[in-house]
Amino acid sequence: MTPNLIRQAAVVLSNLLEFNSPADAKLSEFFRNNRDMGTKDRAFVAESVYGVLRRLRFLSTVTANEEGDPDDARKLILAWLLRVQGKSIRELESVLNEQQKEWAHVIKAKSTDNLPLAVQADVRDWLWDKLVAQYGEAEALTIARSMHEQASLDLRVNTIKGNRDDVMAKFIAENTSGETNISKTPYSPLGLRMASRLNISKHVLFTEGKIEVQDEGSQLLSYLVAPKRGMMVADLCAGAGGKTLAMGALMRNTGRLYAFDVSEKRLHSLGQRLKRSGLSNLNAQSISSENDPKLKRLNGKFDRVLVDAPCSGLGTLRRNPDLKWRQTPQDVAELNVKQANILARAARLTKEGGRLIYATCSLLRDENESIAESFLAAHPDFKLLNAAEILRQQQIDLDTGDYLKLLPHLHQTDGFFAAVFEKQSASKPTAEVEPAEVIAAEVEKVTETEVAVAPKAKKAATTKKEAKPKAEKVAKPKVAKPKAVKA
Template sequence: MRLTPAHLETATAALRAVLPLEHPADSILRRFFRENPKLGVNDRAFIAEAVFGILRHRFFLERVIDIATPRSLLLGYLAKFHGMNLRELTPLVSEADAKWIAQLKAVRLESQPLAVQAEFPDWLTEKLHGFMEEREILDLGRSMQEPAPLDLRVNALLANREEVLALLKSDGIEGDATPYSPAGIRLFGKPGINRNELFTTGKVEVQDESSQLLGYLLAPRRRDMVVDFCAGAGGKSLMLGAFMRSQGRIYAFDTSEKRLNNLKPRLKRSGLSNLYPQLIVNENDLKVKRLAGKIDRVLVDAPCSGLGTLRRNPDLKWRQSPHSIEELKRKQGAILASASNLLKPGGRLVYATCSFLPEENQEIVENFLAAHPLFTLLNCAELLAQQKIPLDTGVFMQLSPRSHHTDGFFAAALELANSKK
């Protein structure tokens, strides 16, 4: 695409709308596109890539640009990270702009402080220093600066992976089987999958491989009673329903009516008849309490900082803080305790977050186990091996984009004793 002054102007306007970051960047961008319906597919793709690219590299850009405005951030990003050369940009900018852009291109990333190289705020860099070496922090930060691939989950109720791969190829969409999830496909590039017949007929859903692996840890059986405690828009609930061949019963709990409404068309496409969305007020809702002691499997994908998804949601670096994480930790502990009451003796609970911070992960689980002696910790590597999944990160499942090419997901599996000791 040949860049024009109009492209720069529109992308700058989009960035100006996003940068206060009072709401998630993707939702602000969707609203911007609705308000500018004449933008073509290529225009939207350029704007989205530029906005998210700037959010990924904002610490560096704001450090080296004298006056960081939406326009100067855009120009700096295009020159330093988007691969545009000065010859392409010169016709679009003033002589003064061309001069500072040339200087910016010459700045070496390696000369910057660790927090700038890793693109982490100081408070997060300080937290990471508590359990990681500097090289590990830098590697994590760099891996989070790369855009995430597009992963699909094949709906085993309606199709198999080999069939879907062949159909995608016939549509000119290239992909490959994911290395860990037996139901996963990783696409090359970012094709518009939501209009593809495989998607509209429910044979595939968009779901990161890390999220898919939670289903294999939970391993529901066909006639089980299952609760997805923080279901959101229901991607994991749909996966569990397919595992169960639409038998048994799954309750998809969430406190957001909007998120559960987003599940409805997905549920209709899926072919499932065993999934029941349930709106709850909080973790102590009567709908939850009525199921105490009746459930075989519980999935708790807890509200968290989301820092493991920075490849997709780079704005979270500015929208989270030490204070917000303290609030999340209290919520995580309360949700886990409430969800645990649902289990039958011998039942299994999987606690998960999309965070790499131990205080949201291992520490929550350890505090829970100390207060609930009837629960034992299962080994995630062994549970995955039972499903013929060659992934061993130890007792806990801890995934990272650098090592596993997934989001930064954490999971722990817990079992309630069959009888009181």
């Protein structure tokens, strides 16, 4: 650690505290513009700025002793080192100037007795009130504090190309320290958990498509969909396709799997992952919205429809701590409208006897149970299935009731919610459902954008060349004063 390294971290943090775009995107841009930075220095910058974001309200409290200080970002990093990492002033003396040493003594001596619970939880007041209303004060504080920790690195083994025991054995054989740095995930039959974070993207198991980075909770959602061989399955909000690829593997590369999303950029990322996966049953389509006309021909065709809905992401605060400062009650209210609309549209894609799965990575009842209950009230042709029973049928012992509800402090995963609905058969006889091959032929008649292709093709097709983002200039050493954290 050097004075210059602390200065660089403060420059990045000051930029992140504007909260005008995702923290991970800004951090990645900084590293692209500073390619000569060493691995250890990169790790310090990333860990320190994310550490401050996780504990921002608490750290703002212990540093709030002067007004108009132009070095607030640097002071926040110093407070993180002293009050969160447990560093002593003596350990840091060599990298601090005289003024910073004065700060250090004030920060170290600052009393934190009787802090408001929302400050201890490190969330805004509105979010704290919602968590307390749902879980009670004690559990709300436990949940919030569990988000102060860094998430584990979870991997999913791609069963099209390998099995968990063999992959685990290879990682163990590579470990020369003698310590066990990998274990099987407790719930997902295909998951592995790394004790330390590695650059998996360059590992041979990753480049060969035998593993994917995927939180265990996300893996469990794919099992909750329970796709089977030969089925027609749709992922209506596929994004970069982590769950899509997991479902394709569970289908053993049979049937027809459709990935829909409004973002061509995310689907392009799915195309890159598809090449490694070995799957050939996946068809990715760009749509303008849930009401895109190209979906009309598919009404009533799907055995399974997954809606991994756009949400606040408040279950992923271990990975994305900036979300708890960026999201607002108004954002959640707008998301609720979008969630209800997408779920209602997905219901029309589901065939009789088929299942519709609604999922979020949110902790809030507003985005979870409330949406599920409203959907059932408006759609009497659907019934709620017991999530625990569906998992039990696949030898997964995890009982959270009718809904799947995962919490970091209980399950060591991101926070997830999911509900499974089954579409009831009509009382009158219905026409025989067309086989997947006939349906696939119908789909090809629709004018559509092919965003990802089967791995046998030479290149993943896109409608237009992806524009490379312009790199912003690196900020000057002077650190701007960050915005104050409001309750």
